Amino acid sequence: MSFLTIKYALFLFIAILIYYIFPKKYRWITLLISSYIFYYISSKFLTIFLLISTITIYLAGLFINKINISEKQLSKNIKPEEKKQYKNNIKKQKRLIVLLTIIINFGILGVLKYSGFALNNINHLLSIFNTPPMPIMTFVLPLGISYYTLMALSYVVDVYRGKLKATKNFGKLALYLSFFPQMIEGPISKFDQTAKSLYEGHKFKIDNLIYGISLIILGVFKKLVIADRAGIYVNNIFKTTPHGLPMFLGAILYTLQIYAEFSGCMDIVLGSGKMFGVNLPENFKRPFFSKSIQEFWRRWHITLGAWIKDYIFYPISLSKLNMKTGSFFKKHLPKSLAKFLIVAFPLLFVWLYNGIWHGASFKYIAYGLYYYILIMIGILLAPLLLKIRTKLKINQENIIYKIYEMLRTTLFVVIGMMLFRSHSLMTFIKSFMNLFKKGPINIMDFGLKPFDFIVLIIYIIALIIIGIYQEKGIVIYDKIKKQNIFIKYLIYFVAIISIIILGIYGKGYDTSSFIYGQF
Amino acid sequence: MKQLIEILENIKPGVDFKKEKHLIDDEIIDSFDIVTIVSQINEEFDIDFPVTEIMPENFNSAEALYKVITKIIND
Numbered sequence: 001m002s003f004l005t006i007k008y009a010l011f012l013f014i015a016i017l018i019y020y021i022f023p024k025k026y027r028w029i030t031l032l033i034s035s036y037i038f039y040y041i042s043s044k045f046l047t048i049f050l051l052i053s054t055i056t057i058y059l060a061g062l063f064i065n066k067i068n069i070s071e072k073q074l075s076k077n078i079k080p081e082e083k084k085q086y087k088n089n090i091k092k093q094k095r096l097i098v099l100l101t102i103i104i105n106f107g108i109l110g111v112l113k114y115s116g117f118a119l120n121n122i123n124h125l126l127s128i129f130n131t132p133p134m135p136i137m138t139f140v141l142p143l144g145i146s147y148y149t150l151m152a153l154s155y156v157v158d159v160y161r162g163k164l165k166a167t168k169n170f171g172k173l174a175l176y177l178s179f180f181p182q183m184i185e186g187p188i189s190k191f192d193q194t195a196k197s198l199y200e201g202h203k204f205k206i207d208n209l210i211y212g213i214s215l216i217i218l219g220v221f222k223k224l225v226i227a228d229r230a231g232i233y234v235n236n237i238f239k240t241t242p243h244g245l246p247m248f249l250g251a252i253l254y255t256l257q258i259y260a261e262f263s264g265c266m267d268i269v270l271g272s273g274k275m276f277g278v279n280l281p282e283n284f285k286r287p288f289f290s291k292s293i294q295e296f297w298r299r300w301h302i303t304l305g306a307w308i309k310d311y312i313f314y315p316i317s318l319s320k321l322n323m324k325t326g327s328f329f330k331k332h333l334p335k336s337l338a339k340f341l342i343v344a345f346p347l348l349f350v351w352l353y354n355g356i357w358h359g360a361s362f363k364y365i366a367y368g369l370y371y372y373i374l375i376m377i378g379i380l381l382a383p384l385l386l387k388i389r390t391k392l393k394i395n396q397e398n399i400i401y402k403i404y405e406m407l408r409t410t411l412f413v414v415i416g417m418m419l420f421r422s423h424s425l426m427t428f429i430k431s432f433m434n435l436f437k438k439g440p441i442n443i444m445d446f447g448l449k450p451f452d453f454i455v456l457i458i459y460i461i462a463l464i465i466i467g468i469y470q471e472k473g474i475v476i477y478d479k480i481k482k483q484n485i486f487i488k489y490l491i492y493f494v495a496i497i498s499i500i501i502l503g504i505y506g507k508g509y510d511t512s513s514f515i516y517g518q519f
Numbered sequence: 520m521k522q523l524i525e526i527l528e529n530i531k532p533g534v535d536f537k538k539e540k541h542l543i544d545d546e547i548i549d550s551f552d553i554v555t556i557v558s559q560i561n562e563e564f565d566i567d568f569p570v571t572e573i574m575p576e577n578f579n580s581a582e583a584l585y586k587v588i589t590k591i592i593n594d
Contacts, residue, residue, distance in 0.1 A: 339555055
């Protein structure tokens, strides 16, 4: 069920109505039932995979809880010299449970999402040795599997780490994993970020309803007016890969498209949640104001970055192997080089995972490695750049310097997006080379009229102005709320009319599904 | 505590670690710094800093970090 359908609007309306009709105590149950109906309508029998994930993490949590309780009781009667051995045994048992849960959940994701890609490559290798190929099976992906699998594993690992106490209520855990606004593009929330808000029977507040509707209007505007408009040019450009400026503009507009679309979808998700009083974590924080690639990834798809940091980066970084090699480097190498090498190994996994999470293709692996290389070069060059800045007396706090850093970061991101959008790694290389070749500056030949460019330029300018205010800590919604009733409703009226008039509809320009929904 | 402040100042010069209470929230130190800090702490205090203790609240100030180190040593 797409967010941009009357069906979804109706579904949301009924779900909200039922939620507030029921007594507070039972409201979470109505959310659970709505979520499973939503999932079943969208995925039919594939709902079984969501249930398997829920059952495995539920049981894993309970087992770990049981071990923890018996550990507390038994450890009092154990001799001090045997305590270490006992603790190690307990740790091993808990690790085994976590490992099994990871294997089952990542196993399902792996088979459904990556087996076609893996078998294709194996067959390619087999053909070299004239061996008959293996049959390739392709699977339909259950809705949101890439998102809810990460949420499921974060729950089990956090219970294992002692950050969470496992829940005994299966229904509540099922709701955490299936809350319907989150099932299309996330956010990948952690249990302690959303669970309390989901289970609490929220009082009906008109403010929540208006704020939720405002966010949904904003999201629909971003998708229909901006993303789908930019998408017309982008689709034509990436089909023909022209030379010079038109190609570069295509890469910029794709960056704009994916930002407007993904952040717009998040607005709809957060807005839908807010109407039930549920607060979901933000996924975007003005990413194009980032002064470095690291900062960009702290502001873009925040919940994925946070997940990878907590469950891949830190465990590998702090592993005994990495710590030992780190101390060796520190003793024998210059400080800056040692700092580089201690993160080089874990970051390789971080970016390989980031790449492959997006899809089963060498293009996505290259996308991850592209950022890995950029970050590694950044760390290596940091001391040199510091020396240059000191010598040239450049103040890093200077606004011109900050703008330069933001533009530099955006340029690298635009190139990354070009790779992300290209059909394959080879077509990216071709498109990238085309950037430097001379060609006709025929930007009007790719489906957009001057008026469309004006709409997109106005949006970019608005994005920058609003971003500057938000960077200063000003909440735009609060500002609108404080306006008198006439101005307030005029803003909503203009927004809705803009969507109706400026939105991209009709034959040939059908509202495409959300790009991040396919991951 | 003095030993910890020295480690932190060595890794991130120019920060007043005795006063600063929002090292993570204000993005004064990042995840790369945390890994370098933990690696140094492991060596100097002869401990294995567990990944379970990597929480923003444990790295927001030198004081909070010192409390965690003491807890790990006592465990």
